[in-house]
Amino acid sequence: MENKLTVRKTSLSNYSNEILLKKYSPKNCFKYVGKIKTITDAMDSKAPSIGCIHREKSRKFTEGLIAGWLIYLNQILSLNNPMSEDQIELCSTMIVEEFYGLNFSDLTFLFKRILAGYYGKFYERLSIPQVLTFFREYFEERCNLAEQISQKEHKALKDDKTFDISKNIKRIWQGTPSK
DSSP states (O other), rough: OOOOOOSSSHHHHHHHHHHHHHTTTTHGGGGGGGGOOSHHHHHHOOOOOOHHHHHSSSSHHHHHHHHHHHHHHHHHHHHOOOOOHHHHHHHHHHHHHOOTTTHHHHHHHHHHHHTTEEEEEEEOOOHHHOOOOHHHHHHHHHHHHHHHHHHHHHHHHHHGGGGGGHHHHHHHHHTOOOO
């Protein structure tokens, strides 16, 4: 079993706000949506999380970036009753507070699902409770998947006898070669 450790080599604070706004805009992220076919693909990506952007830039910047995603959703759905500016602002604040663990690949995959109707019909309107429900359902599914992966990895490590100290000590004391 291979353990992966990814280290971000460059701090996000080295990038200008303008570059980050372009790089993590929904329009740019959707160019790569074909690479994200599952939640696991999104989890394994090296994209920064909402919390990382918040920590390295600012809360205001992060909320503005998320508001851009909500504006994009509002526009692309062509709804009769879209979210107002105040609703978008409040919703982006709530997303930053509650879903800071999601990365921008998660957002891309989540919005792809929303646009594809995965979470049901909109009935020509979009509201804060609807959007937060989409996020909660996705986040719960993501957490359940992460738990399953973690348990599977734990079981594999537990079943791996390489690190069974008591057997290795007995083998060494008895002078028998390892298997």
